[in-house]
Amino acid sequence: MRPMPPAAKLPAASRVEVAVEFDSSIQSLGALDAAAYRLIGTATCQVNRAGDHYVCHLVSSDSKNGAVLSSDELKERFLYLVADENLRARVAEKTAGVRNVILALAFGALAANQNNDAG
Template sequence: MLAETVATVNSVEIRFDLKVFTLDCVKRAAYRVTGGSSVDIAIEDGFAKCVLHFSKPMSRAQSDHAVEALRLEVLDQDLRGVVAEETASVRNAVLALAFSKSGLQSVD
């Protein structure tokens, strides 16, 4: 029986176009997926270059899964930002009403 070798990787690079996603969005996503890795982020030619450094070598399949998780999280963070912008006026009105009836404001 032949021993099967599995290629491992210590890091992987992913790029995000900053015309599509904000740097803040990429940083938030990177923070959320850093369970077994650290992330270096640099700006190069209009792209956020993220390098995931794994705490221990991973198989190619595991590193592909980590890349997929980061890509999905960036999309999720982007959509959260869009929803926050679209609902800001309603959220602020609800908060203003809640605080106006709380008795926390002094009436002079």
Template sequence: MSDSQPDAVISLDAATHPADVVQRAAYRFSDVVTVEISRDGDNLICKVYAREPQRLDTAVHDLRSEIVDQVLRARIREETQDVRNLVLAVAFSRTGLSESGA
């Protein structure tokens, strides 16, 4: 795929856009585009290849929106991890599945 020219290129700051988060967003649109992600210094470079060229503009905008959504989800997941773990620990301690909860 890297031999052909991409239909669009998105450059993202790698410090604020983790590669795994961008990969999740790209996967969500794999029916419309394929995305080749590489790192260039402090940037992630996303080469976008359209499966249907007539849908490229919309797909690129939707992909950028999904990247922002996934970044925010990851941030919220990280910020609420301690509370989520506490809630799960309390919930499982009341099931009788652990010896300490019996």
């Protein structure tokens, strides 16, 4: 019986780590958390508070297609996601009144329909 040849070793994916710092007086923790969530599958993100700053430690994860972002690409992607989350929060804040009126009218109409059907 011939001995089994050793298993081929796949090259280890290079791990990329980046730290991105934000001033906590102008950057919300919610936007950082949402951006970190949207990085799932690309990288992990740990947000720490250091004095008056948030420090986001990004570590790339193995992607399904084998491509690993460079440190600059990872940082750029995260900054894009943070900016997007900040914009979403501003739009939600500015449109809250209109959104609440639309919801009140929609649910008010549903309640009126239920009362008419029951009576």
